[in-house]
Amino acid sequence: MGVGGNFWDLFKPYARNEGFDFLRNKRVAVDLSFWIVQHETAIGHNARNPHLRVTFFRTINLFSKLGAFPVFVVDGIPSPLKSRARIERFYRSSGVDVTGTLNSNEGVSVERNRAFTKCVRECAELLELFGMPVLTAKSEAEALCAQLNGAGHVDACITADSDAFLFGAKCVIKSVRPNSTEPFECYYMSDIEASLGLKRKHLVAISLLVGNDHDLNGVQGIGLDTALRFVRMFPEDEILSRLYEIGNGEIPLFQDGDKSTGDCSGSSMNGSSRKMNSPHCSLCGHPGSKRAHLKLACEYCSAAGNINCMQKPVGFKCECSSCDMGRESKELKKHENWQIKVCRKIAMKQNFPNNEMIEMYLSDQHGSFTDNDGFSLLWENPRTETLVDFLVYHQQWKPSYIRQRMLPMLSTIFLREMASNPTEGCLLYGQYEFNSIQREKRRYGQLFYVVKWKKANTDVGSGIHMVPTEQSFLQTRELVGVSESVEDEPDVPEILVADDCWFLLTDENMELVQAAFPEKVDNFLLEKAVKESKSQKKKSSLNSGGTKGKGESKASGVQLSITEFYRSAKVQVQSKQGEDPSKNSENRAEIFEGKRNMRSPNLSKAVRRRLLL
Numbered sequence: 001m002g003v004g005g006n007f008w009d010l011f012k013p014y015a016r017n018e019g020f021d022f023l024r025n026k027r028v029a030v031d032l033s034f035w036i037v038q039h040e041t042a043i044g045h046n047a048r049n050p051h052l053r054v055t056f057f058r059t060i061n062l063f064s065k066l067g068a069f070p071v072f073v074v075d076g077i078p079s080p081l082k083s084r085a086r087i088e089r090f091y092r093s094s095g096v097d098v099t100g101t102l103n104s105n106e107g108v109s110v111e112r113n114r115a116f117t118k119c120v121r122e123c124a125e126l127l128e129l130f131g132m133p134v135l136t137a138k139s140e141a142e143a144l145c146a147q148l149n150g151a152g153h154v155d156a157c158i159t160a161d162s163d164a165f166l167f168g169a170k171c172v173i174k175s176v177r178p179n180s181t182e183p184f185e186c187y188y189m190s191d192i193e194a195s196l197g198l199k200r201k202h203l204v205a206i207s208l209l210v211g212n213d214h215d216l217n218g219v220q221g222i223g224l225d226t227a228l229r230f231v232r233m234f235p236e237d238e239i240l241s242r243l244y245e246i247g248n249g250e251i252p253l254f255q256d257g258d259k260s261t262g263d264c265s266g267s268s269m270n271g272s273s274r275k276m277n278s279p280h281c282s283l284c285g286h287p288g289s290k291r292a293h294l295k296l297a298c299e300y301c302s303a304a305g306n307i308n309c310m311q312k313p314v315g316f317k318c319e320c321s322s323c324d325m326g327r328e329s330k331e332l333k334k335h336e337n338w339q340i341k342v343c344r345k346i347a348m349k350q351n352f353p354n355n356e357m358i359e360m361y362l363s364d365q366h367g368s369f370t371d372n373d374g375f376s377l378l379w380e381n382p383r384t385e386t387l388v389d390f391l392v393y394h395q396q397w398k399p400s401y402i403r404q405r406m407l408p409m410l411s412t413i414f415l416r417e418m419a420s421n422p423t424e425g426c427l428l429y430g431q432y433e434f435n436s437i438q439r440e441k442r443r444y445g446q447l448f449y450v451v452k453w454k455k456a457n458t459d460v461g462s463g464i465h466m467v468p469t470e471q472s473f474l475q476t477r478e479l480v481g482v483s484e485s486v487e488d489e490p491d492v493p494e495i496l497v498a499d500d501c502w503f504l505l506t507d508e509n510m511e512l513v514q515a516a517f518p519e520k521v522d523n524f525l526l527e528k529a530v531k532e533s534k535s536q537k538k539k540s541s542l543n544s545g546g547t548k549g550k551g552e553s554k555a556s557g558v559q560l561s562i563t564e565f566y567r568s569a570k571v572q573v574q575s576k577q578g579e580d581p582s583k584n585s586e587n588r589a590e591i592f593e594g595k596r597n598m599r600s601p602n603l604s605k606a607v608r609r610r611l612l613l
Contacts, residue, residue: 002142002162003203004211005224008174011162014191017183018173020446023156024067024509027377028173029145031159032072032127032134036119049394051119055126056391057405061178063132064408065491067509071154071377072127072134073141074120081214081357082139088216122394129387130409131380135367140213143167143366150364153377156186163212165189166203166361181445196228199236204361205243206231208353209346215354221345230342240358246343247352278322285312287320381413382406384429403429407493411453411506419515427456432504434517437524441507443491448507449524455502 035058036051047053062070078086124134137144145157146167156171157164164172165187172187193199198206209227211218222230234242279289286293286300286309293301293309301309317323346352388402407429414428427433432453441448496503514521 002160002164002213003166003207004216004218005227007162007206007210007224010196010224010228011187011192014195015185015187016191018186019183020181020444021067022184022186023062023176024511025069026155027069027071027153028062029071029073029148029154029157030062031141031145031157031161032123033075033116033120033141034160035158036116036123048396049122051123052126052391052394055123058178059127059130059132060405060409062176064412065178066176067412067512069377069379070132070158071148072124072132073144073148074124074134074136075141076137076139079139079214079356079360081354085214085216126387126390129383129390131382133377133379137366138368139360139366140167142169143360145169147364147366153375161213163207163361165192166200166207167366168200168364179444197232198228201236201239201362202231204358205239205353207361208243208357212357214357214360219346219349219352222342226342230339233339240353243346243353246346247349249347280318281309283311284309285316285318287318287322382409384410404493407504408491408506411451411508412512415508415512415516418517419512422516428453431456434520435503437513437520438505440510440528443507447510449510449513449521451506451508451513452496453504453506455504 032055036054059070062068127134135144140161140163142157142159142161142164145154145159146164146169148154149157149170150168156173157169158173158176160174170189174185174187176184189200206224206227208215209219209222209230210224231239278287280286281288281290281293281298283290284293284298284301286298288298290309298309384403384406387406388399391397391402392399410429414426417423418426418434433456435452435454438450438452441450491507494505496505
């Protein structure tokens with residue numbers, strides 16, 4: 001959730017749509033708890049242990065297909081305010097009114113749901129087997145994600161909790177869909193500051209007014225629009241101190257023209273009121289009385305070429321300086337009344353603003369480390385066999401199925417190692433060597449190289465193999481336990497058997513392949529250029545040869561009549577068989593003449609038809 005009041009809708013117009021390669025070679029912090037909840041809800045009970053399934057497939061996609069370096073963050077012990085808010089949300093969903101019955105100091109349980117905690121623990125164990133860094137926050141996972149982003153340890157955060165900006169995040173990605181052509185919705189704090197004029201403390205103030213995960217109610221009677229308009233009246237350095245003043249009862253701030261914001265003093269308002277009392281003509285509406293205009297023509301009407309005053313139209317507004325000042329004073333008074341009304345609503349809330357909540361949002365100590373400790377993030381190679389045993393036990397998948405789904409991740413790691421430290425004789429998974437690039441492939445709007453991996457030995461019993469027939473595909477879906485396709489499932493490598501050799505075909509990033517095997521890429525591009533040139537020459541020769549034979553009869557592209565078409569087709573067939581077209585025409589004439597002679601008036605029509613047939 002994060003901040004209440006449809007907080008994401010406020011940022012929606014300023015989101016950037018980033019492309020498929022936006023996350024490539026970037027470090028991203030992932031809020032694992034929300035990730036599990038979101039996709040477990042989507043999959044439901046159609047799969048065994050959906051939290052493990054989602055974590056397995058999504059990690060492979062995020063690492064291999066999107067090319068990111070993920071850092072997973074799990075929640076720690078929730079604060080008493082968060083625990084109280086969770087209990088209150090539960091009672092609300094049950095239709096029970098708990099207003100005034102819960103206090104944050106009454107021993108509210110800080111233990112999370114045991115079942116959910118078990119899911120998070122199993123997912124963290126799976127990620128550690130993948131070699132991914134897993135961090136535990138002191139309280140909120142999105143808070144530690146934001147801290148990592150603000151300190152420069154990661155380039156972006158993947159979370160749907162909008163309060164990540166309040167914790168100091170600079171770049172937030174709301175959701176990631178690797179198997180889709182839709183761009184990512186990426187939100188930058190710099191865009192929010194430039195477009196809305198809101199900085200971090202402004203956002204904290206809005207969350208205090210409209211409600212958040214730690215205070216579901218907020219201030220009664222204040223919505224997102226009102227809160228946005230109110231906080232923008234103050235600079236960032238003053239907004240929280242002003243909320244403290246209002247919460248202590250120092251209201252109204254703007255009574256009797258006392259200037260806190262605005263440019264008008266009490267004397268200017270009184271002067272404008274006196275000017276507003278100046279008489280105006282009831283006929284034309286301009287300054288001066290009607291009697292005065294009868295004696296002396298109205299200067300406004302005479303300037304328009306009229307001798308007498310003209311009847312003012314419906315909805316007429318005088319544009320004189322006194323009327324303008326009068327309207328400004330009314331708008332100012334209306335605005336000040338609105339400010340006083342908002343301040344009174346704020347003052348009615350007890351213990352506002354909550355100092356503990358403000359310190360939590362502005363703190364930069366959400367993890368068990370500090371930048372002074374030389375903190376660094378490390379990605380290790382996956383422990384494949386242990387990971388296979390883990391999934392066989394929890395998911396009851398076949399080892400060949402697990403290894404096959406892991407191959408895109410293993411190939412990505414292999415190519416990265418070869419790009420950084422080229423080594424002769426290095427094998428993928430200890431069994432497959434880089435053979436060649438088969439072709440280019442466009443998938444989800446992006447180009448990939450289809451790489452052929454050749455099995456280094458003839459013993460295929462322990463390899464990653466499963467021929468992708470339709471029957472095996474259906475068996476695999478039953479094995480996984482999902483009846484419908486799920487967007488998280490990665491691409492399955494293809495199997496190719498040629499000349500008693502086994503090949504695996506995987507889709508790899510073009511830049512990564514170029515960095516790892518530049519000679520192979522150069523050979524592929526050269527062969528591709530030669531094939532394209534041959535194909536172009538063949539097409540040009542066919543086009544030139546086809547136009548020569550059609551010049552004798554009719555131009556190319558002109559459609560023949562049905563009679564001409566059949567005549568030309570019969571002549572071509574007979575000429576191919578070595579027959580003389582003239583003789584055939586004579587024979588057809590003789591046959592037609594004999595049939596015509598058979599028509600006798602002495603025979604009935606039915607008899608003549610039988611004789612003809």
